[in-house]
Every structure is written in C-alpha cells, then in structure tokens.
Amino acid sequence: MKAEIVATGTEILLGQTLNTSAHYLTGQLSELGIEVDYHTTVGDNRERLEQVLEQAINRSELVLTTGGTGPTVDDMTKELVAKVLGLKLQLDPGSLERIQHFFSSRGSVMPKTEEKEAYFPEGSIILKNDYGTAPGAIIRHKGKMVVILPGPPAEMTPMFEQFVLPILVRFVANDTKRMYSRVVKIFGLGESEIEEALQDLMGNDQLGMTLLAKHSEMHVRLVVREKNEQEAKVLLDKTERIIRERLKAGVFGTDNETMLGIVNGLLKSQQKMISTAESCTGGLLGAMLTQEPGSSEFYLGGVVSYSNSLKEKFLGVNPQTLRTYGAVSPETACEMAVGVKERTGSDLAVGITGIAGPGGGNDEKPVGLVYIGLATPEGVQASKFQFHGQRESIRQLSVKAALDLVRQFMLKVERSTL
Known part of the structure; x- marks a missing residue:
C-alpha cells in the first residue's frame, strides 16, 4: 500500500508551526509496513488545496490529511475531499450533539459556525474527538482510503491511535505483501x-x-x-x-541501537570500569556515559583538564611532553588516558585533546584536529581524527569517536574469549 500525508495550514508554510504530525504518522505507518511516498504541505488556499488533494487521491491508495477540520472559512479539508471524490457533504447528528455538549458543559452556547464541524462526505466513518470539537473521518471510495484528522497533535495523535490504527492493522493483515x-x-x-x-x-x-x-x-x-x-x-x-x-x-x-547503549552494554557484560580525561570536550563524554541509569556499574568518573597545568597536576602529564609535542598531540592524549586510569584504578580510560575552534588552529594543527588516547590492560594507543564543522559539532563528534574506540576494543576482547 502506498500512502501520502497532506498537511494543511499557512502557519506551517510560514514556519510558525512545526509539522510534527507528518513525522509521527510516517513512523506509525512504516511500522505497519505501509510505505509513505509523499509529504505535502499546502496553505489555506482553496484552489491549491483542491489541486493537492486531487493529486494525492489519484496517485496514492491511502491519503491522510491533518488540519483544516475546524469551523472557520479557511477550514476546507472535508469540503474539498468530498468534491474531489464526487460525494455530498452530510450532517452527522451525533457529531453535532457532541459539539453542542462540549460547549454546554463549559457553560457556553455553541456558535453557529461550529455546526460546520459536524458535516462529512457521505459514507464517512466518523472519528470522535475526545480532546477538541472537530471530529475526524475515514472515507473508503473506489479503492481509495482518505483519513481526515484534526491539525493539533494533542487531538490528532489519540484519534489516530484509538480509531485509525486498528483499522489499518486489519487492512494490512489482508495485504499480499x-x-x-x-x-x-x-x-x-x-x-x-x-x-x-x-x-x-x-x-x-x-x-x-x-x-x-x-x-x-x-x-x-x-x-x-x-x-x-x-x-x-x-x-x-x-x-x-x-x-x-x-x-x-x-x-x-x-534500528533502535545506539552507540552509547552498545558501549554501556559491553562494559556491563564484561564487568569493566572506565574513566575519562577530557580537554576539548569539556566533560561531554562523562556526561554521555552517565545519561542512562546504572552507569555507576561501569563509570568511575573523570577529569576535565582544560589547562596544561591541570593536565600536569591532576593527570601526571609530563611537562616535557607538553613542551615538545604540545597539548594537542598523540603523546599528550596517551598520557592523559594513562594518568586517569592509574588515579582511578579503572580497567579502561579515555583521554581526549584537540582544537574545537573556532580559533586556535594553524596549518600544522588545524581546527577539528583531535587525538583520543585509549588506555587498556594491553597498553595505550592514540588515534588521530580530523573533524569539520562548528565547535559543538566537533565536540560531539569527538565524544562519538571515543565511544567507538571503546566499542571496538570491547568487541575484540569479547571475540578473544569465545
């Protein structure tokens, strides 16, 4: 089954509202095995909306619309879906009664304009709205299925999950592929x-x-x-x-696996403890390692040694190393990793040093140059990386690279024990 999502609303085109509904619906449909071929966003313009709906219904078996179901003159989705399908709009008394009750329960009288929300293309399956006034609808016509949903995610999401999802589950169960x-x-x-x-x-x-x-x-x-x-x-x-x-x-x-989750799992399963020494990343690696509950099972702690003096005093980096090779060097990265490993008694340790920018780089050591040392029971080794992008991007990439080095070492250890 080929699907298409049509979002209506000039506020989306102007960037005033983020179209999170398309992202949500695509994920839901993909899990059902329904392929979404098109996302279309169209403003509150009658001619353009009609063209978009006609195109969508002609080329896709399943069309989901969001927005344009309210009481105002620019809410035209149901009216134009009916026109494209060649169907009449009919009043649904049950929907009208629910809308009237919505207002009366709040001590007010339903405005006459709200009656518009109770009209649907003939033959519609009406989807009640428990979180607002505008109901939705499902129309099956000549091999096509059109699902009309309200725009606000707080109304659209529960309506989709309660009414539309079960119908689609039954529908795809009968699909040949x-x-x-x-x-x-x-x-x-x-x-x-x-x-x-x-x-x-x-x-x-x-x-x-x-x-x-x-x-x-x-x-x-x-x-x-x-x-x-x-x-x-x-x-x-x-x-x-x-x-x-x-x-x-x-x-x-x-699929849903993450680098962090894999590294955490490997450290836990092999019962290894890790520590960190960070310069250019400013503690981001330590923060990431402690994101998930249970991190105390494998993370001892870390040192943010931004200055050379702290690299010397807290990590034991040799002053001669800093003078000869500089703070951003494989030698310094290795000594940082070894220093924090010895001081914490961890099984593994990571040392990160580099130039995150935007300044501080030169021809020999450009912005984005990062060295990551990994100290293990087998020794210590530094890896060189040249990242590109803004400061925060370089810092995040450095952390991901450090996790990847740990992952690869842990997998090597795991394979050697099999």
Whole structure:
C-alpha cells in the first residue's frame, strides 16, 4: 500500500508551526509496513488545496490529511475531499450533539459556525474527538482510503491511535505483501565510501536501499516487500551480513541501537570500569556515559583538564611532553588516558585533546584536529581524527569517536574469549 500525508495550514508554510504530525504518522505507518511516498504541505488556499488533494487521491491508495477540520472559512479539508471524490457533504447528528455538549458543559452556547464541524462526505466513518470539537473521518471510495484528522497533535495523535490504527492493522493483515525495513548504522565512514562499497546492492528490485546522512552517523535503510516477516527477515539478514563484511568495524548497530547503549552494554557484560580525561570536550563524554541509569556499574568518573597545568597536576602529564609535542598531540592524549586510569584504578580510560575552534588552529594543527588516547590492560594507543564543522559539532563528534574506540576494543576482547 502506498500512502501520502497532506498537511494543511499557512502557519506551517510560514514556519510558525512545526509539522510534527507528518513525522509521527510516517513512523506509525512504516511500522505497519505501509510505505509513505509523499509529504505535502499546502496553505489555506482553496484552489491549491483542491489541486493537492486531487493529486494525492489519484496517485496514492491511502491519503491522510491533518488540519483544516475546524469551523472557520479557511477550514476546507472535508469540503474539498468530498468534491474531489464526487460525494455530498452530510450532517452527522451525533457529531453535532457532541459539539453542542462540549460547549454546554463549559457553560457556553455553541456558535453557529461550529455546526460546520459536524458535516462529512457521505459514507464517512466518523472519528470522535475526545480532546477538541472537530471530529475526524475515514472515507473508503473506489479503492481509495482518505483519513481526515484534526491539525493539533494533542487531538490528532489519540484519534489516530484509538480509531485509525486498528483499522489499518486489519487492512494490512489482508495485504499480499507488506513492507519491512531495517536500518544499519555506521560511524567513521563517509557517504561516498559507503556508496562505493555497496553500489552493486542498490537498484535491486527485491530490496530498496537508501543512504541517510545523520549528524555524526550514516544510516543505510533497507526496505523489502514480502508476504510475511520470516521471508523478509531472511533477505534483510543476508543483506546486513554483506554490509557488515564490507564495512567491517564501521557498522556499530541496527534500528533502535545506539552507540552509547552498545558501549554501556559491553562494559556491563564484561564487568569493566572506565574513566575519562577530557580537554576539548569539556566533560561531554562523562556526561554521555552517565545519561542512562546504572552507569555507576561501569563509570568511575573523570577529569576535565582544560589547562596544561591541570593536565600536569591532576593527570601526571609530563611537562616535557607538553613542551615538545604540545597539548594537542598523540603523546599528550596517551598520557592523559594513562594518568586517569592509574588515579582511578579503572580497567579502561579515555583521554581526549584537540582544537574545537573556532580559533586556535594553524596549518600544522588545524581546527577539528583531535587525538583520543585509549588506555587498556594491553597498553595505550592514540588515534588521530580530523573533524569539520562548528565547535559543538566537533565536540560531539569527538565524544562519538571515543565511544567507538571503546566499542571496538570491547568487541575484540569479547571475540578473544569465545
């Protein structure tokens, strides 16, 4: 089933209101295996709204609209859906009674204009609104399904979950093929590298593959259409194995897995304690490690050693190292990691030093240069990174890179014990 979401409201086009409904509905439909091909936003203009609705209903089997169900002259969604489908608008007495009760229960009389909210295209399934006055509707007509929902998310979301979702669940259960998807998450590789490695897998009739650039990650979204989940799983599993073989350690997780969650899980399962020494990240790594409950099981604590004097006094970085190689160097990163590991008695330790910008860089050490030291029972080693972007972006990327180094080491330890 192909779906389309049409959001109405000039306030959305002006940027005064964020269209969170499209994001929410797309997620709900995707979980059902319903593919959303189009998002359209249109202002409160009769001619343009009619054109958009006609186009949507002609090209999609399922159309969900949000907004334009109220009592004012610029609320035209139901009227124009009826016109496009060639249906009459009819008064629903039950809806009118509920709207009247809404006002009377608040000690007021229903304005005459509110009566407009009780009219629907003939044959509609009426969806009552428990959080406002404007009901919604579902219209099945000539192989098409149009779902009309109110605009405010506080009204739209419960109406969708209570009335629309159960109908769609039953509907897709009878569909011959459903859409199943999986997201493979990657860190440390660029879009062009990934595309080159996976090029032969793209454009497959059986499998849809899309590269999605996130802030600090790349996601490969896999989509298949199969009769049942088991058949889909076979193809998705096979494709994921190929991706992991080709991209190796670049792949860190799938779907709802996060880098932080994976690292936390590995530290807990292997009963290892970690500590941190941070300069350019200013404690962001420590803050991230303690985001989730239970972090005391694996995180001992950390030192934010922004100045050279604190690197020397609190972490034991050799003054000669700082004079010879500088604060931003692999040598300093290693000594920071070793220093905090020794002082806390942790199993692992991370040392981060770099130039987050916007100033402080030069030709030899440009903005975005970061060294991350990882001290383990096997020794200490520093990795070099050259990040790009604004100050906060560089800091966040540094933290993600540090977590990835810990992840890769923990996985190596895990494999060696098997």
